[in-house]
Amino acid sequence: MTIENGKQFSDAISFFQERRLPEKARPAGYAALIDAYNLAVPLPIKLTAIGTRHKVYKEDNWHIYTPRHMPEATLEGHLVFALKYEGLDLTVLKRLFEAVSPEVIENIVKAKPTSSYARRLWFLYEWLLNRELSLPDAKTGTYAEVVDTTQQWAISGVTSTRHRVRNNLPGTRNFCPFVFRTPIIEQYMKANLSERARQTVSKLSADILARTAAFLLLKDSKSSYAIEGESPPQNRIQRWSRAIGEAGRRPLDLDELLRLQRIVIGDSRFIKLGLRQEGGFVGEHEHGSRLPLPEHISARPEDLPELVQGMLDFDRRFSCELDAVLAAAMLAFGFVYIHPFEDGNGRLHRYLIHHTLAQRGFSPAGFVFPVSAAILERIDDYRTVLESYSKRLLPLIEWEPTEKMNVHVLNDTGDFYRYFDATPHVEFLYACVEKTIEIDLPQEASFLKRYDRFRARIEALIEMPASTIDLLFHFLKQNEGRLSKRAREKEFSALNARETEQIEKIYVEVFASLSE
The missing domain is CATH 1.10.3290.10 (Fido-like domain)
Structure with missing residues (x-):
């Protein structure tokens, strides 16, 4: 167990809060920060930990990394690991920033002023808490995107010259949900359903x-x-x-x-x-x-x-x-x-x-x-x-x-x-x-085409108001294409046996086949 500024980062565990790990492993990234700083936040859907084997895998709601991925057991180490492998969780980050002194984040930036991770953390601290750190504007460093678009969806964004980052967050401080890239969503987008x-x-x-x-x-x-x-x-x-x-x-x-x-x-x-x-x-x-x-x-x-x-x-x-x-x-x-x-x-x-x-x-x-x-x-x-x-x-x-x-x-x-x-x-x-x-759109269109054919054939067989044809259709539909004894004797008692047989045949021919 490592202690930094009085905060303890856990060794390998089998359970994290109410979640069971697929193997005994050390919490990393957000899981480690939530545990060490006792953050009262909704747990991220996916959590990460460092396993003992040289195998990266996902199981249940855990992403298990290898020992070579082990971050330095410090606030900075786990923060950088989270940004690199887990994307942004603004609730966790905001509660964490509120739990540490501003100097802690300032020191991270001062130690590595050109680091894209340090500048992203700097920007997120000031954006989430709506207050500036005691740091001069960044002078060097390639502009980095605040949201890693290989992990989560974002907008094109605007540059922040103070931090030398591009703010591509998909919302404001008052409302900014996130969506992770998943194979399911990517596949739906490729399908071009709108077209x-x-x-x-x-x-x-x-x-x-x-x-x-x-x-x-x-x-x-x-x-x-x-x-x-x-x-x-x-x-x-x-x-x-x-x-x-x-x-x-x-x-x-x-x-x-x-x-x-x-x-x-x-x-x-x-x-x-x-x-x-x-x-x-x-x-x-x-x-x-x-x-x-x-x-x-x-x-x-x-x-x-x-x-x-x-x-x-x-x-x-x-x-x-x-x-x-x-x-x-x-x-x-x-x-x-x-x-x-x-x-x-x-x-x-x-x-x-x-x-x-x-x-x-x-x-x-x-x-x-x-x-x-x-x-x-x-x-x-x-x-x-x-x-x-x-x-x-x-x-x-x-x-x-x-x-x-x-x-x-x-x-x-x-x-x-x-x-x-x-x-x-x-x-x-x-x-x-x-x-x-x-399904719904083609089926409804197909039904209306069939109904029009049904009505036209009924009208060709016998003169009948549209409302009566509609009632006839509903009786046939309810009884799998046959007129019930009640319908024959009451609502459609005027039909003779031959007409009834022909109507039932028309219904079956129009609605039983799936062909257009």
Whole structure:
């Protein structure tokens, strides 16, 4: 065990907090810093350690390096190791910078003024804490990128001449989530789903396209309410579908969010609209005592103005430089974790996905992917993705119940919502978008083409109003292409046996085959 300035860096261990290592190994990088400085932060999804074998491998949530990768057992050693191999975790870095004296970071920079790692740490210290160190501006050293783009996605950025670095952070001090490069995300990006959607749409007639778009839009609205366990009247569903259809047309600001919340809620007699003035949580209440049983605790009300402004700045200034699905996940899931409103957060969270995709031109013009429907079909995966952060966040939040059986957060939690890792959220959202493009869109268009053929053949057989043909179709669909005894005797008693047989044959011929 090594001691530096009273801080101890662990020797080889088998467990780190609640995580088991794949072998006995020494924590390195962020894990070592969190342990030595007792940092109260959500553990990074991936942690690193130094094993005993000359083999680099990944297992569970650990990345095991060889003894030759062992960093010097000092603050600087583990910080440089983290930047080199683990990318940026701004929450860990900020809490660490708050835990050490400014002189410690100043000495690192003074000792190696041309080191890109030292200058990146210098910049991050001043950026995160919003205060300058007692250091003169850098005079030498090649400009280095603050974010290593081989590890995490970033923007093109602007130069900081003081530190001789390029600030390519994908957000502001108030909101700056990160996404790590993974083979899954890289593969989705190479697939160019946006172009595939445009190719599919280009093959549709104007009539089929308009009807497909209208159906999928309504489907998304219904699904968004269903995810929340709600069954609102049809007029509310249609009102929300109209709002979704306009996603991306208006600039995003607080007034726009408030307008959308009002549309979502409808009856606001028992709900305070606007930014929360009290705490918030997702979960249940204990039976009997009604004490809160939170599964997720929202940001403190006093942090909401800065957090919301951070999201708005991200949308206006940074989103445009990132992949559209990447930006949509960062913004939308950041919003749902912050939970700025008393109610309506889930539906607005999914609206923000539509907003970003439409604003960036990822969706074909006038078309809305039914992302909420895809989420509803994968609701367990959706909850798992949400919990991928909430479960790591919850143990760090100190709270007490209020008289209204809400939660009152006692510690400073703002950074937990500013700098979360959105990697699993991007992977999940890409899977949902792929499904809407590869399955939902073609299937709905195909169905409408088939239905038109079905209707034309029925009209050629017998004169029948469109509404009656629609009813006939639904009876056939419900009974696997056969008219039930009830339908034969009641709604369609006017049909003779030969007509009924022909209608059933038409249905099978049109809908049973997968060929167009």
